[in-house]
Amino acid sequence: MEKIKIDNHAFVYPMPMVLAGSVVGGKPNFMAVGWVSRVNFKPPMIGIAIGPHYTNKGIDENGAFSVNVPGLELMEKTDYCGLVTGGKTDKATLFNVFYGDLRGAPLIGECPICMACKVYQAVSLPFNTLYIGEIVEAYTEERFLTDGKPDIKKINPFTLTMPDNNYWRVGDHAGRAWSIGKSLKSPS
């Protein structure tokens, strides 16, 4: 098939959607983030790339942030957190907030997976700041586990696509990772 060039402002498909949190002026604040990824194996680190937002103040002040994975039932609230700024709207009351040992990382009780992160490095890019944090605590609930591991079907998260701006459910199981490709190995 013939390849065509598209806008360089391109994306991966799909993007995970999380709620990133920080404490600004003593209050928890949250924003919707689709630019998020694990970035280091050991110690475990995660990166969030965010523009010049209200949330950044808290991350810079406390050297900490949280990454919370919302389930589908939080889609409206998550989207709302991406629409309004904490500078004008108090988002602290949207969720039941709890804390682990890291006081600058507000965790969301309604989210199946919550990670408290201590800033390791803030990479200043031309527009965004890529905050790289060490995951110092992670929380879930028994009901989201299968065989002791978080189960995506129980978490029931949703994903994002851009530039069309849509959310998507997670679909059926497709295969075992780091396994199904073995069929292509030549016999040795």
Place this chain on the structure above:
Amino acid sequence: MEKIKIDNHAFVYPMPMVLAGSVVGGKPNFMAVGWVSRVNFKPPMIGIAIGPHYTNKGIDENGAFSVNVPGLELMEKTDYCGLVTGGKTDKATLFNVFYGDLRGAPLIGECPICMACKVYQAVSLPFNTLYIGEIVEAYTEERFLTDGKPDIKKINPFTLTMPDNNYWRVGDHAGRAWSIGKSLKSPS
């Protein structure tokens, strides 16, 4: 519900799966990457966080890499690229490789979305290197577009979960991003 602590080696759900490519010793090489995200808005930049792999040699040498989004029909081949090292196995013949202007970024003809990236910064983390690249070219095909934008249902990608190591299809449409949260805005 009661929160419980889990291993800090935690993840977002789900992770996009891509094939990252570089040219090593004159030959294209590819690896499976689930730690990938857009990291800057303008100019468009993407980051891939990879361990000490064969692919890195090519990225370091040429200052370039590619990010290719595979469809579900490439799941076995993608997984295979994550199982074997380019140091021992020639992965150049697995795909129909093409190039844009950036000669160090081998693009995969079978992938619905291909991005050629010029290294902007290599962030050395304790284990991984986070390669941040400016997306200088992006390619698709007419058949993957709807209203001029890449359509995830036509791309038909798959996602990864860890530590359970599974691949997942993309499910149904769930809502409009940066829109459905408006219902929570207080009337003003």
